[in-house]
Each structure stands twice: as structure tokens, then as C-alpha cells.
Amino acid sequence: MLVTTGNEVDGYSIGQYLGVVRGIVVRSPNLAQGFMGGINQIFGGNIEAYAQVCEQARQEAFDRMVMHAQQIGADAVIGTRYDATEFTTSVTEVLAYGTAVKLVRKA
Secondary structure (H helix, E strand, O other): OEEOOOOOOOOEEEEEEEEEEEEEEEEOOOHHHHHHHHHHHHHOOOOHHHHHHHHHHHHHHHHHHHHHHHHOOOOEEEEEEEEEEEEEOOEEEEEEEEEEEEEEEOO
16 A cells, blocks of 8 residues: 555556545553653653654554555555644544545556
8 A cells, every 4th residue: 555645646646536544543651651751751851652652653543544545445545644632641642644545557
């Protein structure tokens, strides 16, 4: 599955727009990550424990978006974006979304 932040795919034209696809994950750090993140907050700088939680959430949201696109028969997802919203302290929704399309190779 081709996924891009752009609105076109080099060498192809958009044959059909299938609609918006998305992947949603709601995450919070586990006990160890929360503890290490809290310790790191005291000293400042990058909080690697939280960065790992964020990266895992983004990857899972991305994977779910791709799975949604595959389920509706897409060849690609264009205009891909991420969004995140904190529901409550340490609980965050991560959303990956884009437009699922069918591609046609240019002659």
C-alpha cells in the first residue's frame, strides 16, 4: 500500500476517490513508562519513555488506517495526516487519516 502526505502519486493518476480512511488509537503509558517519564520530567529534556508510547501509538494508528484502506480496495492513501488529542492526563487519542484512492498508471 502506497501512503503519502502528497495529493498525487508520481507516474499515476487518480482513477477513483474512495473516501477518507482512518486509524484511531487511544493510549496511555504503562506503569514503568509513566514512572520513568515522571522522573525525566524533573530533569527536563527529551522524555524517551513517553516518546516510545507516542511512536507506538502513531505506528498502530497508521497500520489501522492502511488496513481500513485495504478493506475498501484502495491502491493508495494520499494526503495522510496525524492528529492527537489528550482526553485526560496521560490518555491520548492518536488519529492517522487520509484519502483512499484507486490509481491508474499514466501512459
